[in-house]
Amino acid sequence: MYKTMAEKILSDKRGADVSTGDTVIVPVDFVFSHDGTMPLAIRQMESGLSTRKVYDPYKVAGVCDHASPSPSEKASNVHIFMRKFAKENKMPYFFENGDGICHQIVVEKFAAPWNIIIGGDSHTCTHGALGAFATGMGSTDIAAIMAYGKTWLRVPESFKIEVTGTLPKHVCSKDVILHTIGEITADGATYMSMEFLGDGVDAMSVESRLTMSNMAIEAGAVTGLCQTDSKVRAFLESHKRGQEYRTLAPDKNATYADEIVVEVEGMEPMIAYPHRVDNVAPVTQFEGVDVDQVCIGSCTNGRMEDIRIAAQILNGKKVAENTRLVVYPASRDILIRAMDEGLIKTLAEAGAAICPPGCGFCIGRTVALGDGEVALSTQNRNFKGRMGNDNAEIYLCSPATAAVSAITGKITDPRDGLRW
Amino acid sequence: MKRKGKILRIFPKDTNTDEIIAGKYKYDELDLEKLAVHTFESIDPLFYADASKTKNPLIVGATNFGCGSSREQAPQVLKTCGISCVIAESFARIFYRNCFNIGLPVIECKDMTKKVAQGDEIVVDFELGIIHNITKKEEYDFKPIPKFMQELLEAGGLMPYLRLHGGYRD
Numbered sequence: 001m002y003k004t005m006a007e008k009i010l011s012d013k014r015g016a017d018v019s020t021g022d023t024v025i026v027p028v029d030f031v032f033s034h035d036g037t038m039p040l041a042i043r044q045m046e047s048g049l050s051t052r053k054v055y056d057p058y059k060v061a062g063v064c065d066h067a068s069p070s071p072s073e074k075a076s077n078v079h080i081f082m083r084k085f086a087k088e089n090k091m092p093y094f095f096e097n098g099d100g101i102c103h104q105i106v107v108e109k110f111a112a113p114w115n116i117i118i119g120g121d122s123h124t125c126t127h128g129a130l131g132a133f134a135t136g137m138g139s140t141d142i143a144a145i146m147a148y149g150k151t152w153l154r155v156p157e158s159f160k161i162e163v164t165g166t167l168p169k170h171v172c173s174k175d176v177i178l179h180t181i182g183e184i185t186a187d188g189a190t191y192m193s194m195e196f197l198g199d200g201v202d203a204m205s206v207e208s209r210l211t212m213s214n215m216a217i218e219a220g221a222v223t224g225l226c227q228t229d230s231k232v233r234a235f236l237e238s239h240k241r242g243q244e245y246r247t248l249a250p251d252k253n254a255t256y257a258d259e260i261v262v263e264v265e266g267m268e269p270m271i272a273y274p275h276r277v278d279n280v281a282p283v284t285q286f287e288g289v290d291v292d293q294v295c296i297g298s299c300t301n302g303r304m305e306d307i308r309i310a311a312q313i314l315n316g317k318k319v320a321e322n323t324r325l326v327v328y329p330a331s332r333d334i335l336i337r338a339m340d341e342g343l344i345k346t347l348a349e350a351g352a353a354i355c356p357p358g359c360g361f362c363i364g365r366t367v368a369l370g371d372g373e374v375a376l377s378t379q380n381r382n383f384k385g386r387m388g389n390d391n392a393e394i395y396l397c398s399p400a401t402a403a404v405s406a407i408t409g410k411i412t413d414p415r416d417g418l419r420w
Numbered sequence: 421m422k423r424k425g426k427i428l429r430i431f432p433k434d435t436n437t438d439e440i441i442a443g444k445y446k447y448d449e450l451d452l453e454k455l456a457v458h459t460f461e462s463i464d465p466l467f468y469a470d471a472s473k474t475k476n477p478l479i480v481g482a483t484n485f486g487c488g489s490s491r492e493q494a495p496q497v498l499k500t501c502g503i504s505c506v507i508a509e510s511f512a513r514i515f516y517r518n519c520f521n522i523g524l525p526v527i528e529c530k531d532m533t534k535k536v537a538q539g540d541e542i543v544v545d546f547e548l549g550i551i552h553n554i555t556k557k558e559e560y561d562f563k564p565i566p567k568f569m570q571e572l573l574e575a576g577g578l579m580p581y582l583r584l585h586g587g588y589r590d
């Protein structure tokens with residue numbers, strides 16, 4: 001039988017051939033949750049399973065990232081509750097305020113090819129870029145996994161996303177995934193594993209691939225897998241985990257439920273306009289819209305290459321008077337590296353507010369929008385109210401488009417260097 | 421397993437978890453009985469009252485039912501309202517999964533919204549994968565639920581299942 005990447009990983013874990021539609025019980029390599037979902041999962045363990053004991057303290061992590069640094073006494077009390085649980089279970093992996101966004105921490109420290117990774121957060125699909133079958137689940141599931149180390153999964157069908165060609169300058173993987181979601185719509189890949197293949201993906205850095213896998217859920221997908229290659233190996237080596245590398249690729253004749261070819265040669269920078277992620281259009285259609293707050297960060301685009309491109313564009317320039325720029329590096333590691341490279345200085349000199357690693361603006365726990373304000377953000381969701389205000393509008397874009405627009409104070413096409 | 425009941429409502433495409441239960445209540449109210457009063461409040465204010473008056477109410481949805489945030493309160497309030505089964509043309513993934521975990525039967529049936537009308541009496545046969553429409557004297561097929569998921573439903577959800585078996589049986 002020819003297999004997709006999802007079928008390969010699940011067959012490997014099950015120790016038997018599985019195919020689309022089968023329901024399987026599989027061991028989980030790593031489970032994590034954060035301050036938005038972990039408290040409920042702990043309560044579910046207590047009430048549903050009468051236990052607070054995790055199955056293996058080395059395979060469970062908790063992260064304080066959604067309300068971090070804590071903005072309120074309520075959030076601080078939630079953190080106390082989580083800390084206590086981690087301590088009594090002797091969990092070595094508990095991440096504090098300012099350590100970073102759960103997904104970025106898992107990418108750096110835990111995710112590896114052929115793993116099954118479950119997170120109490122819908123964007124857990126991010127880790128597919130490293131060849132892990134990774135998906136988000138609700139608190140009942142997280143509780144069951146923390147207690148038993150296993151979960152049930154339905155083997156998904158796969159949607160092949162074949163990316164071909166070379167990206168033009170200042171067009172990013174974010175533009176590719178926005179374009180793809182615009183094409184297949186918000187429920188176009190429901191239940192499916194999105195498999196990103198083609199020379200366009202091979203040419204991308206691991207960081208760029210993470211951006212695409214991160215947004216697989218925005219098309220309804222269970223996970224978003226990429227094949228592994230020398231870049232993934234180098235990425236793991238750079239995080240001192242080279243020995244965890246394994247090759248993953250689909251069989252040539254694997255069966256896909258659907259497929260789409262995305263030609264990136266000559267692709268324009270894209271934007272998702274309010275209030276749906278699949279409201280996608282070229283940036284040029286919205287050029288000139290005034291922006292109150294530009295946001296660079298989140299688990300979608302808060303990594304080194306995103307900060308690098310922002311700093312490169314903003315070097316020697318100033319943020320426009322009518323707008324604000326906020327930058328949240330996705331993890332402590334990224335913050336430190338960005339400081340070493342001088343990027344933080346460049347951004348601060350340009351007028352950016354440099355904020356501590358965490359989710360920050362993405363859910364409006366900090367820097368919430370005011371009434372009638374417009375935000376341009378590198379995050380993954382533009383739902384009404386997402387940034388803390390129902391009477392605000394959110395546009396999604398790449399870090400290049402965000403940085404350029406911070407200079408002009410208006411939505412601006414990053415390709416035309418003369419205008420900014 | 422069989423469920424007999426009356427179709428209380430038919431919901432359109434992309435009915436989301438915010439419409440099922442608004443996010444604003446999720447933080448303030450932990451008591452499901454009290455939370456359930458607000459089910460579908462923003463799009464269908466009479467829903468709770470009508471559900472309370474109906475014996476074995478079922479609901480039908482078009483495609484992508486339960487999309488949006490992964491809040492488990494959404495299937496929980498439906499169950500608390502006494503909904504015995506949700507039949508939709510398709511479900512959003514996390515909602516679908518959450519339903520089995522809390523023991524609320526959900527099935528997918530193609531073109532369901534075109535086949536039935538509000539008020540129809542139906543019987544759902546989970547083993548055979550057949551919906552009998554008693555009112556219209558028709559039958560519709562659906563893909564039977566995998567055995568493991570039926571076991572979850574019979575146990576009443578994931579937690580009772582795990583308690584019953586002391587973990588996963590495999």
Ligand code: SF4
Binds near residue numbers: 299300359380
């Ligand atoms: S950065 Fe945004 S999308 Fe990512 S985990 Fe945090 S809140 Fe969720």
